[in-house]
Amino acid sequence: MKVLAVGDIVGEAGLSWFVSRIRALRKETGADFIAVNGENACGTGITGRQAGELLDAGADVITLGNHAFRRQEIFEELEDNPRILRPMNFAPQSPGQGWGEYETRFGTVQVINLIGRCNLDFGPDNPFLMVEKHLKNHPCRLTLVDFHAEATSEKLAMAYHLDGKVSALWGTHTHVQTSDGMVLPNGTGYLTDLGMTGPKYSVLGVEPQQSISMFRGDPRQNFKTAPGPRKLEGAVFTIDEKTGRCTAVQPLRLEEAGGK
Numbered sequence: 001m002k003v004l005a006v007g008d009i010v011g012e013a014g015l016s017w018f019v020s021r022i023r024a025l026r027k028e029t030g031a032d033f034i035a036v037n038g039e040n041a042c043g044t045g046i047t048g049r050q051a052g053e054l055l056d057a058g059a060d061v062i063t064l065g066n067h068a069f070r071r072q073e074i075f076e077e078l079e080d081n082p083r084i085l086r087p088m089n090f091a092p093q094s095p096g097q098g099w100g101e102y103e104t105r106f107g108t109v110q111v112i113n114l115i116g117r118c119n120l121d122f123g124p125d126n127p128f129l130m131v132e133k134h135l136k137n138h139p140c141r142l143t144l145v146d147f148h149a150e151a152t153s154e155k156l157a158m159a160y161h162l163d164g165k166v167s168a169l170w171g172t173h174t175h176v177q178t179s180d181g182m183v184l185p186n187g188t189g190y191l192t193d194l195g196m197t198g199p200k201y202s203v204l205g206v207e208p209q210q211s212i213s214m215f216r217g218d219p220r221q222n223f224k225t226a227p228g229p230r231k232l233e234g235a236v237f238t239i240d241e242k243t244g245r246c247t248a249v250q251p252l253r254l255e256e257a258g259g260k
């Protein structure tokens, strides 16, 4: 079984690039299951219309992160649509679900969305303890985890924590793809960060001059998504569906032709 995981979709530019490429990508990569992080579809947050477009284009599940609740329009979809997940360790009164089970021709695939706490809000519950407890109550041979976190140490620690207990774990949130894709000793496929899907010439998706301006200390502006050619980043995890073990991790980077 091949799982394609796609990094944070940024703005309409990222959304339309994903939508236009995903059918071909499914063919090229042989992906049987597609997970995409959609927390930046609006820059910050995602609307129901955008989630619908990602799912209609072929995503099997949308995961989110620290921007999950920026747009209130998504609350209803989070409650009603099991294919849109928000981090499981958010406060229990939060709308929606942090994990889901999906039927595929290989059997049930479980997807879990978690958020880290290093350099992020410290409001969420401890993801290490929560996922440990969850997997005891809900074991599933084919389990995939999107760990939305800032710190590489927290992501690596979680990967070793879950090694052999889940088929694959990838990081999202930093918007920069790492080059450490590997299969851990007990069979979990891992990549510290998938990267992002959005404008290539940008600061994590944002128009560079605006970001420079913020770091200079200029009066704050609302961030805009940068124009120009786009990139799509993610990874393909090959999983032995009989054992649930990952056998290969292949990072993926596509760039749209054209200059700035």
Ligand SMILES: [Fe+2]
Pocket: 039, 065, 066, 067, 148, 172, 173, 174
């Ligand atoms: Fe994030």
Ligand SMILES: [Fe+2]
Pocket: 008, 039, 040, 065, 173, 174, 175
């Ligand atoms: Fe993000």
